[in-house]
Structure formats: structure tokens, C-alpha cells
Amino acid sequence: DGGITQSPKYLFRKEGQNVTLSCEQNLNHDAMYWYRQDPGQGLRLIYYSQIVNDFQKGDIAEGYSVSREKKESFPLTVTSAQKNPTAFYLCATGQELNTEAFFGQGTRLTVV
Amino acid sequence: KQEVTQIPAALSVPEGENLVLNCSFTDSAIYNLQWFRQDPGKGLTSLLLIQSSQREQTSGRLNASLDKSSGRSTLYIAASQPGDSATYLCAVKDSNYQLIWGAGTKLIIKP
DSSP states (O other), X not given: OOSEEEEOXXXXXXXXXXXXXXXXXXXXXXEEEEEEEOTTSOOEEEEXXXXXXXXXXXXXXXXXXXXXXXXTBOOEEEOTTOSOOOEEEEEEEEOSTTSOXXXXXXXXXXXX | OOOEEEEOSEEEEETTOOEEEEEEESOOOEEEEEEEEEOTTSOEEEEEEEETTOSEEEETTEEEEEXXXXXXXXXXXXXXXXXXXXXXXXXXXXXXXXXXXXXXXXXXXXO
């Protein structure tokens, strides 16, 4: 199957804990993105990467970290510094400037 | 700074009606505009992509238009069905190559 796989689908985090969300793609796309979605708001960009071993902060990068060691993988770590991490997290990929973006099925993170 | 607005936030119509969803943006310097569908608890599915040089795109019962000069796009859904119930989001790719998102319109089609 071609596409984007996010795991896990649901994730629970305790206070002070770091957790990592997985995003894997087999579309051979260069660019990968992480968004956060909160109720009633548009998607907000956390981090993006346009090439292996390089990534850029988005609008709300504080409390998050990423890596891009392989073209296929772009994991997102939600650190204990992120004070309000409960949200729906979406990973996306893209190829060239004027092509469409493709999305994974999302991970819902809840703080317990 | 580019801002994207979708009005209304929610819409409920009877099955079979034609309907229009609206998306407006403040800066006309965009590369493209994309409409997405999101089902509850799911990711986003791309519906239509309109390049900045295009006026409209069609896919089945869906037609999206783009008027850059007025900063508006509409998504027209013909002969609505209960399966069309979802949240519809629009996003513009701005001059920094980033997607800027509206908050979405939640559509309910009543059988």
C-alpha cells in the first residue's frame, strides 16, 4: 500500500514524560510536515523537513523536537516542556511546490 | 500575514440539495489552494487542488473555484448525500511555501 502511516492511533502521556509519535511514508516524497489540530482551530505547523538531515521550525515548535535521518521517516517527540500537549497530531508529505499534500490518519495524544 | 477564514463554521442541509462552502484569504500572493475533507478522528483527504493560474477544478459532484483578486474560493457540492457529512477544510500555499489553514466547515447532510 502506498501512503503515510502514523502510529500509534491513540497515545497517553503522563505529566513530565516525553513521548514520540511515528510517521512513515512510502510515497518517496521529499517534504514531510507535522501539524497540530485543536477543536475549532485551523491546523498549525510544528516542524517541517524538505530534505534528509534538515528540518525547520514551524509556528509552534516550542516543546517539540523532530529528526529526519531517513527520507521515509519523520518522528515527532513531544517533550515535557510542552505544557498543553493534548491534541490531534497530523503528519503530511509533499513533493513539489504546486502539488497536493497527503496526510496520515493522525495520532490523538492525551495527557493523563 | 496570510489568514484563511471559512464561513459558516457549521452547516446542516437536507439530502439532495446543492450547497456552497466558502473560503476567504487575505493575501492574494498564493501558489495554490487546496480543499480537504476530514471525517471524525481521521486524517485529511485531498479533494481538489487549484493552482494560482486556474479558475476552477472539478471532480465528480465537487467543483471548486478560485478568485485570487477577491481572495475567495468556493466548494460547490451537487446533489448532497449523507456520506458527504464531514468537516471541509481549505488551505492556501503562501509565498513562503507553507500551507495556511482555515478552521473548517462542519457539514451535516440530513437523510
